[in-house]
Amino acid sequence: xxxxxxxxxxxxxxxxxxxxxxxxxxxxxxxxxxxxxxxxxxxxxxxxxxxxxxxxxxxxxxxxxxxxxxxxxxxxxxxxxxxxxxxxxxxxxxxxxxxxxxxxxxxxxxxxxxxxxxxxxxxxxxxxxxxxxxxxxxxxxxxxxxxxxxxxxxxxxxxxxxxxxxxxxxxxxxxxxxxxxxxxxxxxxxxxxxxxxxxxxxxxxxxxxxxxxxxxxxxxxxxxxxxxxxxxxxxxxxxxxxxxxxxxxxxxxxxxxxxxxxxxxxxxxxxxxxxxxxxxxxxxxxxxxxxxxxxxxxxxxxxxxxxxxxxxxxxxxxxxxxxxxxxxxxxxxxxxxxxxxxxxxxxxxxxxxxxxxxxxxxxxxxxxxxxxxxxxxxxxxxxxxxxxxxxxxxxxxxxxxxxxxxxxxxxx
Amino acid sequence: xxxxxxxxxxxxxxxxxxxxxxxxxxxxxxxxxxxxxxxxxxxxxxxxxxxxxxxxxxxxxxxxxxxxxxxxxxxxxxxxxxxxxxxxxxxxxxxxxxxxxxxxxxxxxxxxxxxxxxxxxxxxxxxxxxxxxxxxxxxxxxxxxxxxxxxxxxxxxxxxxxxxxxxxxxxxxxxxxxxxxxxxxxxxxxxxxxxxxxxxxxxxxxxxxxxxxxxxxxxxxxxxxxxxxxxxxxxxxxxxxxxxxxxxxxxxxxxxxxxxxxxxxxxxxxxxxxxxxxxxxxxxxxxxxxxxxxxxxxxxxxxxxxxxxxxxxxxxxxxxxxxxxxxxxxxxxxxxxxxxxxxxxxxxxxxxxxxxxxxxxxxxxxxxxxxxxxxxxxxxxxxxxxxxxxxxxxxxxxxxxxxxxxxxxxxx
Numbered sequence: 001x002x003x004x005x006x007x008x009x010x011x012x013x014x015x016x017x018x019x020x021x022x023x024x025x026x027x028x029x030x031x032x033x034x035x036x037x038x039x040x041x042x043x044x045x046x047x048x049x050x051x052x053x054x055x056x057x058x059x060x061x062x063x064x065x066x067x068x069x070x071x072x073x074x075x076x077x078x079x080x081x082x083x084x085x086x087x088x089x090x091x092x093x094x095x096x097x098x099x100x101x102x103x104x105x106x107x108x109x110x111x112x113x114x115x116x117x118x119x120x121x122x123x124x125x126x127x128x129x130x131x132x133x134x135x136x137x138x139x140x141x142x143x144x145x146x147x148x149x150x151x152x153x154x155x156x157x158x159x160x161x162x163x164x165x166x167x168x169x170x171x172x173x174x175x176x177x178x179x180x181x182x183x184x185x186x187x188x189x190x191x192x193x194x195x196x197x198x199x200x201x202x203x204x205x206x207x208x209x210x211x212x213x214x215x216x217x218x219x220x221x222x223x224x225x226x227x228x229x230x231x232x233x234x235x236x237x238x239x240x241x242x243x244x245x246x247x248x249x250x251x252x253x254x255x256x257x258x259x260x261x262x263x264x265x266x267x268x269x270x271x272x273x274x275x276x277x278x279x280x281x282x283x284x285x286x287x288x289x290x291x292x293x294x295x296x297x298x299x300x301x302x303x304x305x306x307x308x309x310x311x312x313x314x315x316x317x318x319x320x321x322x323x324x325x326x327x328x329x330x331x332x333x334x335x336x337x338x339x340x341x342x343x344x345x346x347x348x349x350x351x352x353x354x355x356x357x358x359x360x361x362x363x364x365x366x367x368x369x370x371x372x373x374x375x376x377x378x379x380x381x382x383x384x385x386x387x388x389x390x391x392x393x394x395x396x397x398x399x400x401x402x403x404x405x406x407x408x409x410x411x412x
Numbered sequence: 413x414x415x416x417x418x419x420x421x422x423x424x425x426x427x428x429x430x431x432x433x434x435x436x437x438x439x440x441x442x443x444x445x446x447x448x449x450x451x452x453x454x455x456x457x458x459x460x461x462x463x464x465x466x467x468x469x470x471x472x473x474x475x476x477x478x479x480x481x482x483x484x485x486x487x488x489x490x491x492x493x494x495x496x497x498x499x500x501x502x503x504x505x506x507x508x509x510x511x512x513x514x515x516x517x518x519x520x521x522x523x524x525x526x527x528x529x530x531x532x533x534x535x536x537x538x539x540x541x542x543x544x545x546x547x548x549x550x551x552x553x554x555x556x557x558x559x560x561x562x563x564x565x566x567x568x569x570x571x572x573x574x575x576x577x578x579x580x581x582x583x584x585x586x587x588x589x590x591x592x593x594x595x596x597x598x599x600x601x602x603x604x605x606x607x608x609x610x611x612x613x614x615x616x617x618x619x620x621x622x623x624x625x626x627x628x629x630x631x632x633x634x635x636x637x638x639x640x641x642x643x644x645x646x647x648x649x650x651x652x653x654x655x656x657x658x659x660x661x662x663x664x665x666x667x668x669x670x671x672x673x674x675x676x677x678x679x680x681x682x683x684x685x686x687x688x689x690x691x692x693x694x695x696x697x698x699x700x701x702x703x704x705x706x707x708x709x710x711x712x713x714x715x716x717x718x719x720x721x722x723x724x725x726x727x728x729x730x731x732x733x734x735x736x737x738x739x740x741x742x743x744x745x746x747x748x749x750x751x752x753x754x755x756x757x758x759x760x761x762x763x764x765x766x767x768x769x770x771x772x773x774x775x776x777x778x779x780x781x782x783x784x785x786x787x788x789x790x791x792x793x794x795x796x797x798x799x800x801x802x803x804x805x806x807x808x809x810x811x812x813x814x815x816x817x818x819x820x821x822x823x824x
Contacts, residue, residue: 336471
């Protein structure tokens with residue numbers, strides 16, 4: 001993902017500020033608190049190129065099945081997506097499939113498009129049918145808000161469940177001599193099941209690109225950002241990342257997945273997805289530390305990724321970080337057990353800039369000093385496992401009493 | 413592992429009660445508290461058939477490398493094993509290798525055997541050289557205790573680290589018309605790294621069997637017992653299971669890995685290893701529940717095992733159990749994401765005897781009643797994923813505040 005593309009920061013970038021997009025949100029009654037929006041609409045003024053990456057879980061929710069199919073049947077064009085939080089519409093059988101279809105139809109009316117042009121995402125409790133009457137009742141107001149462009153910024157808040165903070169980011173790059181914008185919003189606190197966050201992400205751009213190429217770029221970028229993110233090692237029934245590109249009517253369209261314009265597209269998507277993935281890890285349930293695990297010197301990127309993931313998912317590594325404990329043994333052990341052949345004699349471990357382990361043995365270090373360095377919001381782990389060209393980076397968070405409280409102290 | 417062999421219970425069975433074996437233990441100063449034994453010897457009166465299963469972690473401790481080599485060079489015969497707790501002798505470089513060799517030599521002197529006939533196991537903190545002077549100083553007393561058969565029962569206690577309880581079990585089976593005994597002791601609370609439990613297990617039997625066949629039976633049994641056990645998903649630098657069979661001088665020796673006598677050998681080993689594995693899960697760090705995950709109806713046993721393991725290792729499943737929460741969604745989701753193709757429509761889930769999920773949707777159930785049933789020491793999860801012949805069983809425990817306290821609130 002390294003490139004020479006110049007990415008211009010646009011941290012205040014929101015989806016509705018990208019040319020061609022509008023958003024609207026309101027509270028329809030899926031979340032208990034009436035000040036929390038729970039139904040949101042992202043609309044494209046004209047058919048946009050659309051691409052999606054969906055959960056690989058065999059147990060997938062009705063909106064996932066619906067949106068996958070819709071994207072296929074339009075050849076990758078869409079006019080928007082309707083999203084609800086508070087109910088995942090998963091494990092809901094035939095009724096769930098009908099409800100997803102109806103949501104698309106209602107949203108299409110609001111946007112003035114064909115039902116097939118609208119995608120659907122849901123997140124929240126699983127195993128409960130959607131209270132469709134509330135969604136139906138809320139649609140006229142949602143449509144009005146969309147037309148009058150009111151409450152557009154609430155989109156990012158309406159998609160949240162157990163998240164503590166709203167997650168958005170934006171950037172700009174040059175394509176075909178013009179500045180194009182990227183803005184994204186996502187939700188996720190790392191959990192999978194009832195009453196929990198699952199990962200949903202939405203990226204809007206006015207880049208001029210055909211659907212196939214957008215899909216290719218999104219898949220590649222998600223693979224190195226959202227797919228290198230773990231809070232508790234689970235994937236949900238509803239995980240979905242959608243990208244929309246409104247520049248489909250530009251004079252010049254990117255039709256090939258190569259060259260400098262493609263690199264610019266990738267760079268823009270990467271910047272937004274990377275930022276959103278980091279924000280999810282930082283807001284992981286119970287998280288006190290955002291942890292970045294970098295593995296270098298592996299045979300190839302795939303091997304590096306397996307090692308990085310084993311470290312990022314190890315409960316022992318994550319609890320050590322919760323305690324600001326420079327427990328190099330747990331990190332090296334996690335790397336050693338992941339199925340990739342490593343030689344401890346060739347390993348070197350650095351935590352928060354301190355060298356802790358090299359050539360099979362611990363280095364002398366001041367534990368209090370390292371512990372104090374770990375006591376910030378960010379912890380970095382860098383493990384070199386040899387002199388190969390493979391590297392990978394994973395985002396995760398620590399495992400704390402807060403995680404247990406959220407997940408165990410709740411009763412069905 | 414199903415067979416028609418009659419296994420006779422012998423729950424009070426200890427290694428030293430199996431004909432041909434003696435044990436001894438004492439406190440030499442590796443553990444801080446002087447009332448806790450930390451050095452132990454298991455001795456066979458005559459060369460016994462010996463077999464071992466070792467950690468697959470690339471970062472493996474010096475005693476693991478030593479014992480593997482010793483078993484190879486004797487062709488699978490041994491006179492015993494010396495075990496210390498409190499220090500893993502892992503990540504200790506060349507000094508560690510020398511120390512493991514010296515431990516074998518000291519133990520061989522005590523037993524009156526060749527150094528190569530003694531195996532070595534260590535467990536405890538990693539990255540610190542063994543304080544060999546304490547081990548050296550303690551050996552004469554350990555040898556005396558072995559000769560005078562004093563403190564033999566302390567073997568099972570001397571191998572513990574963070575374990576709360578001693579883990580032993582025994583049984584008897586008939587082989588070649590005679591009753592043979594099996595007794596085992598193990599330690600493990602599920603952790604891998606500094607100051608923690610790693611899994612060590614020792615099984616003694618007077619079964620008449622040649623080393624190759626003992627190795628084959630042990631590997632098969634460990635694969636379905638200790639290898640179907642998870643507390644936190646990590647494997648340590650020191651994990652070792654050793655089996656010794658003293659009947660090498662019996663008139664009839666089992667020389668083939670088939671037939672009813674082989675089945676009897678397997679049944680005896682299985683009974684002891686299964687019991688010890690259960691005891692480790694029940695004593696997992698912070699554990700409040702022993703959890704048994706059974707997956708049936710899979711394409712084959714391997715697929716069933718992957719699914720069972722995903723459920724057993726899911727932090728979301730484990731925290732739900734900590735809260736006595738019949739959270740079927742988390743269990744089904746964990747199964748759905750493990751890479752094995754399952755169809756929710758073909759799944760059926762039972763927790764503590766209650767049917768919670770079937771044919772892609774939740775069943776109506778009384779949550780309070782199920783929660784109350786989960787509030788015992790044991791929780792059973794049974795997931796059918798189809799009508800295939802594959803099945804597997806995993807032992808695990810719940811994930812509690814206790815786990816976080818033990819592992820995060822400790823400072824290096």
